[in-house]
Amino acid sequence: MKNYSKQMKNTQEELHQELRDLRELKVTFASLQHQLRTTEQDLKEVQLELKVTKDNLELYQQKLEKIEKVNFETIQEVKIEISNTQIGLSQRKQEMADIKVSSREIEQNTSKLNKKIVQEVNNVKKDIEKGSIVAKKALMIKGKDDEHWIGFHKLDETNHHCLRVLKTTDNTWHDDIRIKAAGWLRGVDDEYWIGFSNLDEANHHCLGVWNKHNNTWHDDVRVKAACLLRGVDDEHWIGFCYLDHLYHHCLGVWKIYERQWHDDVRVKAAMMSRFRTKAL
Structure with a gap:
């Protein structure tokens, strides 16, 4: 029972860890979307600044035409100011190009992340459908719905392990469990099934292996002690x-x-x- 509980606890922790990983992926995806929106807003602001800078440059050029008769030193100062403005404009253009590249990378990463999340969810669904994902040694077995669970309740007077149904709505136990008997036992694969074959001359119930592929019985059953x-x-x-x-x-x-x-x-x-x- 100790190992049973410990293994169940480890399985639950693994399942919780996978759920936490999925939540972290969702949070990361939301963060990337937020960064993309912020980048788009920054791009709009840069474009606005570029327009303002362009307008300023045109104003400077107009001023330059008006001060052609001003002394050489004044003209040089204006040229220097224009040069600095052009350098700033060039830097702004480079920043805008970098922002566009970053935006494309963010979009690509967001698309890849979204596809990865969808693929992982689909893989989990397929594994569940195929039965490759199984909660081994569960503490409780789900009944007809989420309000009814089957599990160990107590030991009776002869030390038998008794199962009962726990009703979670009122936290009460009920003795309404019936276990359906299987007609066949699975053999080495889905083509071979072990079941009742015939009665022998001493009226013994004989087991045999049914070959589903060719619909024949075989007397090659061995029970290992x-x-x-x-x-x-x-x-x-x-x-x-x-x-x-x-x-x-x-x-x-x-x-x-x-x-x-x-x-x-x-x-x-x-x-x-x-x-x-x-x-x-």
Whole structure:
């Protein structure tokens, strides 16, 4: 249970981190749009300044024509002032060109970022549809809607793990869970399915492998036995312990942290093992 909760917590943190990354991308996109609007406003201001500068230059030229009879020193000062104005105008033109280049780069980056966001969202949708994105070992399983969740509720008097439905609207638990039995077990791939094949001469229910590709049964089913069965958590494991004086095979619980066997195993008898066939 500790590892189960820890893995669930790690999965939730990863999902939250992906959501935070998506939010950060949206914030970055909004910031770029704001920068683009600011750049456009700056460009308008520069154009206005260029117009004012051009008007000033025309005024200076008019003044120059009027002061042709003024002494040489005055003319030189005016020429210097005009030269400085022209230099400033040239600098303004260069700044405007740089701003246009920056605007185009911002537009391109914004377009790329938008396409990347759309592509990532589409990839996530495709992965969810394909089943490659799965929340492993979820603490709760969603019921019919967001108000009903299936999860562990308590241990009963025989230490069975009991599932119940939690109704979030009033925070109450309900015993209305039914687990539907599968007619087939999936084999190595979607072409092979394990299920009831026939009754033998001793009336035993026989399992077989159904080859969906050629619609034939095959008697190549093997059930692998585990050496140990997991108990209440990863610290408790059930397995063969010893032979008693009547040569009975006795099971025990091995506690890892104590490295000792304990005789507290109880096997609950099932009424029936259900077999049924299902048409492919």
